[in-house]
Amino acid sequence: MSFKKGQSVILTNPRGEEKSGKFLRIENLGHHRGGGEYLVVEIAGKEVKARASKVKAA
Known part of the structure; x- marks a missing residue:
C-alpha cells in the first residue's frame, strides 16, 4: 500500500x-x-520513523 504526501495515517x-x-x-x-x-x-509536530507494518491509513 502506498501513501500520498499529507495523507492521514495511524x-x-x-x-x-x-x-x-x-x-x-x-x-x-x-x-x-x-x-x-x-x-x-x-x-x-515531530517527525517519527516507523516500519510500514506499524502504519495504516486513517
Whole structure:
C-alpha cells in the first residue's frame, strides 16, 4: 500500500498505543542492520520513523 504526501495515517507505537498523524515520505536507511525502508510520519509536530507494518491509513 502506498501513501500520498499529507495523507492521514495511524501509527502503532511499541507500547501498542495508536497515534494519528500524516505521512511525509519514505526514507531508506541502507542495507545494514536496522536499515531498510521506513515511513516518516509527522505526529504532534515531530517527525517519527516507523516500519510500514506499524502504519495504516486513517
